[in-house]
Amino acid sequence: MHIEWSRMTTTAPAPTTAPVTRPGLVVAVLAFAGIASSITQTMVTPLIARFPVIFDTPASNTAWIVTATLLAAAVAVPISGRLGDLFGKRRMMLLLALPLIIGGIVCAIAPSVEIMIVGRALQGIGSGMVPLGIALLRDVVPKEKLSSAIATVSATLGVGGAIGMPLSAAVVEFADWRVLFWAGSGVTVLAALAIWWLVPVLPAGASGQRFDGLGAVGLAVGLIALILAVSKGSEWGWASWPTLGLFGLAVVVFALWGLWETRTKDPLVDLRTTARPRVLLTNIASIFVGFGMYASMLVMPQLLQLPSSTGYGLGQSILAAGLWMAPAGLMMLLLSPVGGRITDARGPKFTLALGTVILAAGYGVALVGLGSTWGLLITSLVINSGVAFAYGAMPAIIMGAVPRSETAAANGFNTLMRSLGTTIGAAIIGVVLAQMTIPLGGIPVPSEAGFRTALLIGAGVTLVAALVAAFIPKAKPTPESEPASKPEQETEPTDAPIDGAGAPRTLVGAGEPA
Template sequence: MRETPAHETAPHARPQVVVATLALAGIVAALMQTLVVPLIGDLPRLLDASPSSTTWVITVTLLAAAVATPVAGRLGDMYGKKRLILACTVPLVLGSVVCALSSSVVPMIAGRGLQGLGMGIVPLGISLLRDVLPEQRVGSAIALMSASMGVGGALGLPFAAAIAEHGSWRTLFWVAAGLSLVVAVMVAVFVPKGAARTTPGRFDLLGAVGLGAGLVALLLAISRGSDWGWASGTTVSLFVGAAVVFTAWGWWELRTRQPLVDLRVTARPQVLMTNLASVLVGFAMYAQSLVLPQLLQLPVETGYGLGQTMLAMGLWMAPAGLMMMAVAPVGARLSAVRGPKVTLALGALVIATGYASSMLLLGSTWGILVVTLVCNSGVGLAYGAMPALIMSAVPRDETAAANSFNALMRSIGSSVAAAIMGMILAHMTMDLGGTALPTEAGFRTALLIGAGVGLAAAVVAALIPVRRATVTGDPVEATPARTAART
C-alpha cells in the first residue's frame, strides 16, 4: 500500500525549517567522526593506556556506524524515519556523556561506539525529505543534506582543536552532548513524520547480525591491516571470514521473505553502478582529508612541510567543508536540468581535477586551500547526486534502507582510502631527527592515486543506465519476486 506523503498531511510544516533542522542533525552526527582527531597524540597519556589501545577510540566509531547505518535505514522504512532519527540521537547524547566522564580507555571506547550508532541520521534524513517536502524542493534539499556530512567533518577539526588547546578535553564531549540534545528537540518539534509501512512486517534480525559480522571483519582487516601486517594470520583470517559471512548472508537475504537489504533491488544496474561509484567517491573524498592535513602540519625543516599547528590546520581545511554546502544548490539545479547522472560524473571529474592541481600547488597553505576547495566542490556535486539516483530507482517504502546501504558503500570507500593512504605514507619515509616522516614523493603518490580514483568514479558514473531523472513519486513497481516474498 502506498503511503500518503507527509507534506500532504502536514501543511503547516515549513520546508526551510525542516531542511535546516535535518541538515543540522547531519552536521552534528558527522562532527563525531573528527571530534577526537586533535586528541589522538594525547589519548595514551589522558587515558593511561597504550597507543595501540587508544586507536580503538577511532576504529570503534567506524565499525559501529557501518553496522548501525543499514539497520537504522531498514527500521526507518518499517516504523517511520523521524522516529528512527530521534532514536539515533539517543546514543549520540549518551555516548558523548560517557566519553566526557571517562578516565580510562574502556569507557571511552564504549562511548565512541555509542556515538557511531548515531550516524544513520544522514541517510534517514535524506529519505525523510522525500516524504515531507513538496516535489519541487526535494532535489535541492537532498543535495544540502548530503553536504552536511562534509560540513560536519570539516568543522569538527578546528572546533575540536580550539577547545582542546584552550580548555579541558572533556568539554569537547559535553558540547557534543548538548548539540545532540538540541538536535533531538528540534527534530521532535519541527520535522513532520515521514511515510512508514502500514504493516511494518518482521525485522530481519539474522540478516542484521550477518551483515554486522561481515562488516566488522572486513573493516577491521582494512583499518588495522597495516598495523597487524597484511599477510598476518589475523588479517588474512578476517578477510576470509568476511568473504564467507557475506556469501552466507547473501544466500539468506535472497531467500528470506522480508530481507534487511533487498538484493534484487540492489542488483538493478542503476543502483549497482551508483553504489560502485559511491565507493570510489568515498575513497576520493577521504584520501585528501587524510593526506593534506599531515602535509600542513609537517615541520618546515622537511623542505615541503608547512609547519601549521593543529588549530591552524583545521582552519585551513574548514572552508572546503563549507564549499560542499555552497555547491549543493548548484548541483541540484544541474540534476534537475541534465539528470543526477551528469552531476555525479561532473563531480567526480572535478575531484580528479583538484587532485591533479595539487601537483603544482603543494608548496603553500594557499595552494592547499585551493586544492581542498576544488576537491570538495566535486564531492558536494557527487554527494547530492547519489541519493537522487538511488531514490529514483527504488520503491518509496525502501528509500531509507537503500540510502543507508549507499552511505555504507561510501564508508567502505573511505576505509579503503585510509588503509591505502596510510600504507603509502608509512612506507615512503625519510628520517628527520630520528623520526620517520612521509616524503614529498609519498604525498604526491597518494594524491595521484586520488586523481586516478576520481577519474574511475567519473567513468563508472557515465556508464550508469538511468531510466528516470526524478526522485519523486513511486518510480519502481514491485517485481513478482518481491511481491511473492512479502506475501
C-alpha cells in the first residue's frame, strides 16, 4: 500500500538550486528552532508533580501527559523525516511548527487532564523539527563548516533544556503555570517565521518517490506497543498480560513491518541502508548514549531537591535546582564547535567514542561529588560535555553513510534510537529508584544506595556505548579519492547541491580521514 502526495509536490514553490549565500544565518535559524522545540518538550518537567493537584486526578492519570508526548514523538520523528526527504525539509519543519503551536495553546486553556494529554501529544508530533534541521544542514552548509554546524544544532537539545528548566520553574513558582504554554507557542511562532523568511527552498532529495503509508502505520503500531510496554511495565507489572501482550504485539508487527520494508519499492526506512555496519552500529550506540544521558537527568534533579534531612539530599527548591543544572546545557553549546573541529580532524567516530568516555567519566565524578551542589554541578558539566561530543558526532556519521535522498529519514531514525534509549533508561532507572527506598514522612523516597546504583548503571551503559563506537567501521573514501568504477562505492545522487566551482558537493566532516 502506498500513498502518493502528488498535490503537495505540484503546489510547492519552485525549488532553488542557487548556492546558499548566508549559511551562517541559516544555521542560527535552525539552532533557534531547535531551542524552541526543546524548550517546548522540557518545560513541563517542573509541573509533573503538581498535575494531580491542578487537575484533581490521580497521578496515574496525569502520567499520560508525559507518555502521550513520548509516544507521539516516537511515531512522528521517523515519519516526518521521510516526508522531509520527499517534499522538502524546510516545508516539513514549517508543518511541524503547527502542532507545537496549537498544542501549546490547547495546554494553556486545558480545563481537564484529558485535554492536556491531547495538547501534549500534539506537541510531541512537533519534536521532529530538530532532526530535520540537522538533516537540512547537509544541503546548505559548505563542507568545511558542516561538522561544526551539525554539532551546534545538535547541542540545542541540551541548551533548550538548560533554558527551559529554570524558566519554567520560575514561572511555576511566581506566576500562573499556563503562561508556560502561551510563551512556548509564542517562541515557536517566531522560529517558524524565521524559517519561512530565512531558510531557502531547496530541491527535495527523494522528490518523485512515493510515501510508504503501510510502512508508516506498521512502524507506528510497533513503536506504540513497544514504548507503552517499556514505560508502563513497572506500573502494570512486567509479567502482567497487558505488558507481555504489548511486547508480543511489537515483535510480531516489527517482523511484518521489516518484511514489508525490504520488499516495497520506496520504503519508509530503507533497512538495507540501516543494516550497513556504519549505520547499524551508530544507531545501536545511540540507544546506549540516550540511556546514559537520561539516567543522569533522572538522578541529579532528585538529589538536588530531596530534603537535607535524608543525609544526602541537598534541599534545593525547583527553581534553584534548575539554576544549578542550567550551566550544563550551556556547556553543550560552548563545546559543540570544539566537537566539530575534532570531527574534522579525526572523524566523527573518534568524536563519538571520546564523548561516550567523557560521559562515563562524568558518572565517576558523580559518585565522588554526590553530597554537594558543587559536586553535582561539576558532574553535570562533565556529563553534558560528553553528550555534546556524542550528539554532534552521531548525525555526522549517519549523514555521511547514507544517500542524500535518505538524509532526513536516516537522521530521524537515529533520533528515534536515542529516544528509545531514554525510554528504556527511564524504565530501568525508575525501577531501581522505586525498589531502593527509605521512608521520609511516611513516603518512600529513593535511598542513597539507589542513586549510587543508578549512577553505576549509567556509567556501565555509556562504557558499552564507547565499545560499540570503537567497532564502527571507517567511512569509505569519497569519489575524489578512488576511481568510480569500484562496485561497492557510494556516490552522491545527481541532485546533490552544487558548490561554487560547479562540481557536486560531497559531504566532508562526516567521514573518517582516508
